[in-house]
Amino acid sequence: MADSRQAYIKALASAVNDEIVVCYLGPSAVLWANARPRPANLFLRDGMSLAIPVALGVALSLPDHHVFVMEGDGSLLMHLGALVTAGVENLPNLTILLFNNGIYESSGAQWIPARGLDYAALALACGLHFAETVNVAVELPGRLQAARQAGVTGLLSLATEPVSNFTPQPFPLSPVEIRVDFLRWAQAARGTRVTGAGSASGERR
């Protein structure tokens, strides 16, 4: 039996320091928000299949910061081309964490069209230079370190136990709060001032 999503989130929380974490839709966002509330988190909360390209844009713009992006197998299958672009750009500061549970968990645990795909092999075929399967959560911190040390965009396919009792939970931040919090952190990290989005939270220019 594979480990649970919660076990992987817990292992990730123990391993993350100052890295950016981009979180896709579904249960991972709430779990991560509770596990490691911090301004370097970017919660998409929707946009199925778009987490990897969003993370690529973040990584391109903040090359001195490492980006971990969570994605699901069903979501990745909606847009495999994202792996190709990530492989071509091959940024050393981007690592993809793929929850591989074989189901669309958020929508009621329907099976994805193809079960048992080897996503690490698929990632390598798409042009990534580092891709591995992680079978137990306790291995995750070490594999994260290996992925970073590889100096390329990497993918870790996390073998995850499918569950069928997902219940949507309210998220603690609004989209504007998510954007403003992350923008403030990013611009402080880069040493630039907050513009634009500041007006959304009452700071008009």
Add this chain to the structure above:
Amino acid sequence: MNDHLPGRPAGLIAALKRCGTSLLVYVPDSWLGPVVDAAQTQAGIRAVCATREEEALAICCGALFTGAKSVLLIQNVGLLSSGAAAVTLLNRFRLPLLILISQRGGLDDPRASHIPKGEAIRPVLAGLGIPYSQADPHADLEAQVAAAGQYVDEADGPFALLLCKEDLRGG
């Protein structure tokens, strides 16, 4: 340098630099070729080719989340296939993305394969809530692109500028 580019495409590149664009994400279209080629040689602008337009839009949004200036360069049909990203990223987070669109299917491009795209783009942009304008072919393009860049900053939201063949290929 843009010495090899005709006037209007050269003006477009100059405007992107004036606006502080650091990332240009595109999906190729035959009209976009000269601008893409020129952008790839511009110091300070990173040009990234995506596999499809919705992905390109999302890459741009990632940069915008950090406060970097990104611009999306696509054919009009690519916007038609980017609706989900437009509403879940652009609209939901109100991200200031400048979208430059080759407006295929007009009187400068009367081809059966492109005409439906040209007819559909305006109502789709309106439906997505993305303000837009067709660039005036008789006015300076650099100034118009720069104004569009100022618009997204001031509105703190997206804007699409539709470009004709002469804007992108120089006639």
